[in-house]
Amino acid sequence: MSIKIDKSSLERIILENHPKRIVFNAPDGLLTETRTIAHELESSHNLQAIVIADATYGSCDTVDVDAQRLGADLAFHVGHNVTIEKFGKMTYSIDAVDDVSFENVAIELSKQLKLRGTKNVGLVAFAQHVHELKNVARILELNGINGVVGKGMGQLHDGQIFGCEFYPAFNIRDSVETMVLLGQSMFHAIGLSLSTGKPTLMLDPYLNEVIDVEKTAQERLKKAVLSVYKARDAERFGVIIGLKEGQIMTDQSIRIKKELESLGKNVQLIALREITADRINSMMDIEAFVQTGCPRISVDGYNFSKPVLSVPQTEALLRVLAGKEINMDLFERKHWL
Ligand code: SF4
Incomplete structure (x- = not known):
């Protein structure tokens, strides 16, 4: 049992496009195999292959703009199998499949x-x-x-x-x-x-x-709701726009800023590529954050010392600020953005 990257699609796309320079990015679990393939393709197709080794978590994490800045002709985003083949100007999605039996x-x-x-x-x-x-x-x-x-x-x-x-x-x-x-x-x-x-x-x-998984899921839910109640008393908010290619939600962030301001809060728009405890702690004057990047950053037990709310939690916060109760089904929706 192992995860296999779809090399035949890679070969086909390279033969069709004749790139001189290509770029890869992949989640950590596939990075070693991706680097091996990049090496192989350099020899077999007489091209330059650059692996962007930044943390990569989802299909939102494409590197189309970075590939252009690196002077590449094509980019390959590996391992987040989706229904579409191409993102942006030059990025192709390459599948990876686990052959373990169920x-x-x-x-x-x-x-x-x-x-x-x-x-x-x-x-x-x-x-x-x-x-x-x-x-x-x-x-x-x-x-x-x-x-x-x-x-x-x-x-x-x-x-x-x-x-x-x-x-x-x-x-x-x-x-x-x-x-x-x-x-x-x-x-x-x-x-x-x-x-x-x-x-x-x-x-x-x-x-x-x-x-x-019920017990663990309920624990996460309680923690997420607690963050909402903690944010209720904050006066100074930061609304973070995620800078990853598939996460940029400027309009929604501005809408949230306006709503919080209409409730008397002091709000600053911030943009971050990686939303980490270190970056949050560096903005000492801000008491609570909302982030429209990846909702899972807010839900999955990151050790933030201040509330960092996802979009569903922010909607719950707005309800609380309007004097209503939080519904415990705040994450029961098709999409968390
Ligand atoms: S926003 Fe987060 S959960 Fe959604 S695809 Fe990106 S990394 Fe995954």
């Missing part, structure tokens, strides 16, 4: 669902395991359980989710009793649980375990 863990899932009396489950995966959804549905069906795979939308394939986009899962939530995520990713499983509001199980194909 056969055994799907059989274990069937046993556990039968014990619970569950008849209908939503089947969901992140990029590397989307191709296994049909196989898991087939095994469940053999055991009398209906596995529903929601339709894809935008960049998402059928049944696929990102850490901030959940359309295929959200759209089927009323027709299933439980959500099931294929793959070893608490990050995606927590997002799935909070966005659908459904009991959620995670299938770990490496350890053949079925993991109930």
Whole structure:
């Protein structure tokens, strides 16, 4: 079992475009293989290959502009398999797929669902395991359980989710009793649980375990709500625009600034590429932040010493400032931006 980068698409795109210089970026788990491939392509195609080794978390993390600044003819964004082939002026998305089998863990899932009396489950995966959804549905069906795979939308394939986009899962939530995520990713499983509001199980194909993520998801939710209440009393806010290519939301950030100002808050617009505790701590006079970059930065236990709210939390904050209660379903939505 290993993750395989789609080298044949890379070869095809290079042969079609004859680039002299190419650029890659990839998540950490695929960086070593990406660097190996970059080396190979330099020799086999007589070109220069540059690997941008900055942290890369999602399909929002393309490097189209950096590739242009580096004088490249093409860029390749590896490992966040999406329905579209090309981003921006020169960036191609290159798939990476995990060939681990879900056969055994799907059989274990069937046993556990039968014990619970569950008849209908939503089947969901992140990029590397989307191709296994049909196989898991087939095994469940053999055991009398209906596995529903929601339709894809935008960049998402059928049944696929990102850490901030959940359309295929959200759209089927009323027709299933439980959500099931294929793959070893608490990050995606927590997002799935909070966005659908459904009991959620995670299938770990490496350890053949079925993991109930409910407790962890509820802990994250409580922490996120606590940050909203902490932000309520702040007078000075920073509204952070994420500078990653797929995250820039200037209009929404300005709208939030105006809303907070209309409630008497002092607000400054800030732009950051990496929203880290160090950068937050460097702005000592600001008491609370809102960020429209990656919502997961606010939800996933980063050690910020001040509130750093995502868009759903900011909407909850505006409700609180208007004298209303927070709904605990603030993350039950298709998209967290
Ligand atoms: S914004 Fe965050 S969760 Fe969404 S795709 Fe980018 S890195 Fe993933």
